[in-house]
Amino acid sequence: MSAPRPAQLGGPARLHRHEPAECSPRAPPPRPSPSPSVPGSVDTDGLQQARTIFVLAFFMIWNFVLSNIFVGLIASAFEAIRDDHNTITSDRLSKCLICSQDMYLFNEKIEGGFDEHILRQHNALHYVFFLHHLRATALEEYTGAESIVSTVLDNAKTTTDKGTWLPVSKSLAIMHATAASASKEGGSGAQ
Numbered sequence: 001m002s003a004p005r006p007a008q009l010g011g012p013a014r015l016h017r018h019e020p021a022e023c024s025p026r027a028p029p030p031r032p033s034p035s036p037s038v039p040g041s042v043d044t045d046g047l048q049q050a051r052t053i054f055v056l057a058f059f060m061i062w063n064f065v066l067s068n069i070f071v072g073l074i075a076s077a078f079e080a081i082r083d084d085h086n087t088i089t090s091d092r093l094s095k096c097l098i099c100s101q102d103m104y105l106f107n108e109k110i111e112g113g114f115d116e117h118i119l120r121q122h123n124a125l126h127y128v129f130f131l132h133h134l135r136a137t138a139l140e141e142y143t144g145a146e147s148i149v150s151t152v153l154d155n156a157k158t159t160t161d162k163g164t165w166l167p168v169s170k171s172l173a174i175m176h177a178t179a180a181s182a183s184k185e186g187g188s189g190a191q
């Protein structure tokens with residue numbers, strides 16, 4: 001007759017066998033439960049297969065098409081904003097705010113150049129003061145030029161119409177310089 005094995009004795013040996021795994025020092029950490037939205041494998045179930053194909057197609061379309069489209073749209077929007085800012089900055093530095101003529105034209109034709117023009121001839125603040133003067137003066141006290149400007153401003157329907165009284169592409173300094181050079185050339189040609 002053989003001696004009974006320890007497992008067959010029951011009692012303490014059986015209790016050791018049924019200890020919970022988390023109490024053992026060598027027990028592996030609990031595995032995270034799989035995400036319910038992403039299937040782990042293709043099942044034989046038709047609905048599960050369709051779901052897997054749909055999820056894979058979604059990720060492929062998102063990664064290769066939609067995300068690139070969104071990134072392109074955002075990049076082009078920022079590029080347009082940067083271009084507008086650069087254009088405004090360039091215009092502010094190289095063109096007269098009142099007559100919109102280029103800086104090189106004044107530097108070439110009038111004494112004092114562009115700085116003289118935007119400080120004395122077409123100073124934007126002078127035009128602001130003029131508009132304030134129109135508001136602060138009674139209609140009966142307007143001069144002829146003030147009456148014309150006031151009429152234009154009152155009848156303007158759009159913002160563009162309000163600027164029609166400004167000397168766009170016109171400057172007395174340029175006109176005088178052009179006339180002076182033409183008369184000089186004419187006088188030298190006559191001699």
Ligand SMILES: [Zn+2]
Binds near residue numbers: 096098099101117122
């Ligand atoms: Zn000007």
